[in-house]
Amino acid sequence: MPNLTPTPHNAALPEDIAKTVLMPGDPLRAKFIAENFLSDAVCVNTVRNMLAFTGNYQDKRVTVMGGGMGMPSVGIYTYELFNFYGVEKIIRVGSAGTLSEKAALRSVVIGVGACTDSNYAHQFQLPGTFAPIADFDLARAAAETGERLGIKTVAGNILSSDVFYSDDSESTRKWQKMGVLAVEMEAAALYMNAARAGKKALCLLTISDSPTSGEALSAEERQNSFTDMMKLALEIA
Ligand SMILES: O=P(O)(O)O[C@H]1O[C@H](CO)[C@@H](O)[C@H]1O
Numbered sequence: 001m002p003n004l005t006p007t008p009h010n011a012a013l014p015e016d017i018a019k020t021v022l023m024p025g026d027p028l029r030a031k032f033i034a035e036n037f038l039s040d041a042v043c044v045n046t047v048r049n050m051l052a053f054t055g056n057y058q059d060k061r062v063t064v065m066g067g068g069m070g071m072p073s074v075g076i077y078t079y080e081l082f083n084f085y086g087v088e089k090i091i092r093v094g095s096a097g098t099l100s101e102k103a104a105l106r107s108v109v110i111g112v113g114a115c116t117d118s119n120y121a122h123q124f125q126l127p128g129t130f131a132p133i134a135d136f137d138l139a140r141a142a143a144e145t146g147e148r149l150g151i152k153t154v155a156g157n158i159l160s161s162d163v164f165y166s167d168d169s170e171s172t173r174k175w176q177k178m179g180v181l182a183v184e185m186e187a188a189a190l191y192m193n194a195a196r197a198g199k200k201a202l203c204l205l206t207i208s209d210s211p212t213s214g215e216a217l218s219a220e221e222r223q224n225s226f227t228d229m230m231k232l233a234l235e236i237a
């Protein structure tokens with residue numbers, strides 16, 4: 001592993017970062033997880049306020065770090081974690097808009113595959129289209145652990161979009177026709193970086209809103225339903 005740490009984006013040293021990282025988009029969600037679920041948590045990065053904490057969940061050493069919004073941001077942090085910090089597993093814990101009746105508000109979605117409208121795969125110069133997928137063992141563990149804990153999950157395809165505010169009013173409908181469950185903005189880059197590095201990744205999402213109906217969870221409801229996803233991610237970490 002090249003000794004390229006600290007990086008311009010992460011002040012931590014490799015020994016500060018656990019082999020498993022939970023990655024919400026929002027750095028304050030990382031702080032919430034550290035304060036509410038980890039013991040002996042230490043803040044190991046504050047560069048750009050992209051907070052990272054390393055601590056213990058039961059007998060496991062875990063890092064939780066924000067990844068920001070969109071594939072360029074998550075692409076940088078996950079690339080560095082996999083390739084410079086020796087991280088083996090990254091589990092994204094994000095929010096998403098529902099595209100399917102199967103994924104109601106508050107549902108926890110397991111992103112088995114991540115479709116995308118992004119050009120992120122272009123860098124790999126493949127002679128075809130790459131299918132970004134979750135690590136099978138992590139996805140299976142999430143489904144089984146959800147059953148054990150009484151946390152209902154729905155597993156399937158998600159969409160990682162480059163745009164939150166789209167000028168194309170038809171695009172959502174087209175992804176819906178293909179059975180895509182939910183839209184977020186990072187999983188495809190995470191899955192591609194994991195594949196290229198030979199590492200493991202999973203994206204768990206809590207449905208926070210519906211882009212078509214305009215329904216959205218209140219701040220308090222978001223907090224509670226996100227807690228289920230956090231517990232699930234920590235159990236399989
Ligand atoms: O809540 P997070 O994890 O940031 O995830 C979703 O929320 C952001 C958009 O509001 C995007 O990053 C999207 O992927």
Ligand SMILES: O=c1cc[nH]c(=O)[nH]1
Pocket residue numbers: 095096097098164183184185208209210211
């Ligand atoms: O990326 C996202 C996240 C939540 N809701 C959306 O509609 N899109």
